[in-house]
Amino acid sequence: MNGHELLRILYGLFLGIFLIIAGVLTFTSKGEPGIGFRIGYTYLSERARRKANRVSGIGIVLTGVAFIVLSPFLPMPWLMAVIVLGLGVTVLLAYLVAKREYELEELSEEAPEKPGRRIEPPSVRKHITLQLMFAGVSFALILTGEVPRDPGIILVASIQLFLLALTVLVSRPLVFQLAPKFKGEMAFGFARAMTVVSAMIALQLAVVALSPKASPLLVVLMLLVSLGAVFYAAFVSLTSAYEEGYY
Known part of the structure; x- marks a missing residue:
């Protein structure tokens, strides 16, 4: 090992x-x-x-x-x-x-x-644009051969598209409009969390492209960064849900 x-x-x-x-x-x-x-x-x-x-x-x-x-x-x-x-x-x-x-x-x-008013969906265009940019960077690195065209690498890059779809979905009120006082806080928080995770994936692929034979120290650093991004995304999602009224 x-x-x-x-x-x-x-x-x-x-x-x-x-x-x-x-x-x-x-x-x-x-x-x-x-x-x-x-x-x-x-x-x-x-x-x-x-x-x-x-x-x-x-x-x-x-x-x-x-x-x-x-x-x-x-x-x-x-x-x-x-x-x-x-x-x-x-x-x-x-x-x-x-x-x-x-x-x-x-x-x-x-x-x-039920709520009597029509609830307009919050605008998360900024986060959608950022996620599209991060996904574009990832797929550009794959298509140009800067990172190996390994099925695992392609799968990780595809996760960014999945996160983008989730961001669009959660920005729609759907059942979330049933919150006591819908403000869109949960949608904004979730969009920010998904953007952070998408950025982390793009960063990892960029590191792979720049350092194909990474040192153990760099590997540890990237693991810590990814873990921190996951925890931050979970924290932001939970706090935004709490602010929205889902408690």
Whole structure:
């Protein structure tokens, strides 16, 4: 086992444990501020909140376990893909469960009062433009051969397009307009978080292009940068959700 593999395993262990703890907190959440899966449906329905937290908690824990188990065998780009895929599927399933439980409760009881005004979607054009630029840099490095055209590298660059699509989706009010006083704070915070992650991916590919044979110190530095970007993105997303009223 060389130094790079050991660092990758330690990184996987650290981030995996963080995800497991986050999943357990989500699963056992009883409505504490800033904890749990909170969208409009879960705000209006305790039943939807409880079921969605169970689904998302289990999904986050399984993602953390998979990250730890696979870290000795997969390179970092594929590990990042595991996290994106695991959390993406978890969010989708939790959303569908919350929507279904809310609709079932609405059929059995008098529907809660809905906002009477039309809510305009917030403008996140600046973040969309930045993400397009970062994705453009990444794909330019791949197309020009500055970085290897490895399936893992291409997959990591493609994640930027996935983050861009999520940013556009969350900027639409959809169920988020069910917040008590919709201000668009959650959409702005999420857009900023996704932009940070997209910038981190572009930076990593640029480092690969400039230093094909990176020193162990540079590898450690990039791992710390990526970890810091992930934590910052999570922090911004949670605080913006809290400011929006999802607590």
